[in-house]
Amino acid sequence: MRLRLRHLVATLIALPVLGLLVGWLGLVPIGASGGHWAATDWFLHWVMRNSVRTAALGTATPPLEDPAMLPLGAGHFEVGCAVCHGSPAQDRSAAALAMLPPPPVLSEVVPTWTDAQLFEIVQHGVRFTGMPYWPVRNREDEVWSIVAFLRQLPEMDAATYRQFAGLAETTPGAVEPPALTCDGCHAEERLTGRSLIPSLAGQSEAYLLDSLRAYSEGTRASGVMAVAISALKDEELPALASAYAERARRRQEPAEAKPAMAELGRKLAELGDPARRIPACLSCHEKPDANPAFPRLSGQSAPYLQSQLRLFVAKTRGGGPYRQLMQQAAEHLEEADIQALAAYFSARP
Numbered sequence: 001m002r003l004r005l006r007h008l009v010a011t012l013i014a015l016p017v018l019g020l021l022v023g024w025l026g027l028v029p030i031g032a033s034g035g036h037w038a039a040t041d042w043f044l045h046w047v048m049r050n051s052v053r054t055a056a057l058g059t060a061t062p063p064l065e066d067p068a069m070l071p072l073g074a075g076h077f078e079v080g081c082a083v084c085h086g087s088p089a090q091d092r093s094a095a096a097l098a099m100l101p102p103p104p105v106l107s108e109v110v111p112t113w114t115d116a117q118l119f120e121i122v123q124h125g126v127r128f129t130g131m132p133y134w135p136v137r138n139r140e141d142e143v144w145s146i147v148a149f150l151r152q153l154p155e156m157d158a159a160t161y162r163q164f165a166g167l168a169e170t171t172p173g174a175v176e177p178p179a180l181t182c183d184g185c186h187a188e189e190r191l192t193g194r195s196l197i198p199s200l201a202g203q204s205e206a207y208l209l210d211s212l213r214a215y216s217e218g219t220r221a222s223g224v225m226a227v228a229i230s231a232l233k234d235e236e237l238p239a240l241a242s243a244y245a246e247r248a249r250r251r252q253e254p255a256e257a258k259p260a261m262a263e264l265g266r267k268l269a270e271l272g273d274p275a276r277r278i279p280a281c282l283s284c285h286e287k288p289d290a291n292p293a294f295p296r297l298s299g300q301s302a303p304y305l306q307s308q309l310r311l312f313v314a315k316t317r318g319g320g321p322y323r324q325l326m327q328q329a330a331e332h333l334e335e336a337d338i339q340a341l342a343a344y345f346s347a348r349p
């Protein structure tokens with residue numbers, strides 16, 4: 001009995017020492033070119049699938065039928081995912097295929113996952129692979145738009161994909177494939193009254209610039225915008241802000257509001273509700289002599305206004321140097337107020 005125990009202790013000490021020795025001598029192959037053994041490959045995927053399945057157990061899936069999620073999802077997919085996974089308009093690059101594990105063709109694997117599982121993968125990434133996590137926290141709404149798009153991907157042909165993503169058609173004989181620009185998402189003619197993507201046309205230049213800096217410095221959290229501007233230098237931002245500020249905002253179809261809701265929206269905007277400590281929105285917004293860093297809200301799509309107000313109420317919106325003012329203004333808004341205000345401002349000329 002004594003002898004056995006001694007052997008056990010000796011083995012327990014020797015094993016990690018042996019492991020360290022093998023590591024120190026450089027005997028563990030880490031080159032990717034050899035690939036994994038079939039058994040390793042199977043085991044890693046098995047662990048990954050089990051892990052995602054368990055992580056997704058408590059995740060409730062919101063409704064994903066809103067067609068406005070598709071331009072946002074496809075646009076981001078083009079900027080942030082297609083480099084590795086390819087897309088209906090583009091095969092995977094040789095560099096992507098040389099990754100270990102290589103990024104799969106998503107239209108083939110998406111049907112093997114549930115919505116909640118796709119959400120887990122896109123939100124948190126996959127450890128020990130090149131699969132990145134969502135670059136900001138607290139923007140589950142953005143990740144769900146990607147999931148809504150992924151769900152449609154297996155059925156999507158190249159032309160439909162290009163249209164959703166805002167990619168121009170390839171011109172015959174063109175050497176470079178068309179690239180997605182800011183206008184792929186923000187062009188006025190691509191937006192509707194249901195868009196989740198904001199209109200930038202006619203917005204205050206100071207506010208646009210503050211917002212771009214806020215995204216790039218991380219004081220305003222949006223994974224979509226963080227990725228979209230990641231390749232830009234700070235010096236390039238002012239020109240973009242001024243170009244959009246000079247454009248004319250197109251009239252979108254405003255959200256429908258029942259008379260009682262329209263009345264609540266108007267009252268809160270003009271007078272606020274002192275009893276509930278809600279200030280009059282128009283005391284800051286839409287005033288010609290106000291601080292130019294206060295954004296214009298009129299004619300903005302109602303779903304976008306709602307999403308931003310919900311983020312302010314949840315204290316996760318962030319923003320530019322004056323964000324604290326808006327944070328306080330929104331503190332006591334309830335869901336009914338948010339819908340009424342979004343309807344009011346979307347319909348305001």
Ligand code: HEC
Binds near residue numbers: 082
């Ligand atoms: C830098 C390359 C890279 C980028 C960018 C990337 N991925 Fe991935 N992704 C991978 C790799 C590698 C895997 C394989 C993981 C594995 O085999 O377990 C993967 C796996 C996945 C999977 C699981 C597929 C499966 O069945 O194994 C999904 C879903 C996915 N990615 C979606 C996305 C989406 C959506 C985006 C953009 C928001 C994205 N990926 C961006 C590299 C990337």
Ligand code: HEC
Binds near residue numbers: 076224
């Ligand atoms: C994939 C689509 C997409 C692309 C590409 C994109 N944007 Fe955006 N943009 C969005 C979305 C969605 C939002 C709202 C993000 C949020 O919730 O904060 C946004 C927000 C903004 C805002 C803040 C607007 C406001 O009212 O607060 C500015 C400014 C902006 N984008 C500028 C740009 C510029 C400049 C580019 C090109 C470098 C660009 N965007 C590329 C989708 C996109």
Ligand code: HEC
Binds near residue numbers: 293308309319320
């Ligand atoms: C004390 C001034 C002030 C008051 C009052 C105020 N706001 Fe704001 N609001 C701001 C500022 C400043 C910002 C810009 C925050 C940033 O830097 O992103 C803003 C931003 C917003 C945005 C985001 C716009 C976009 O394009 O993303 C919405 C929506 C908004 N306010 C709605 C309202 C509503 C509705 C009310 C009334 C309940 C209101 N605000 C009251 C100052 C104010």
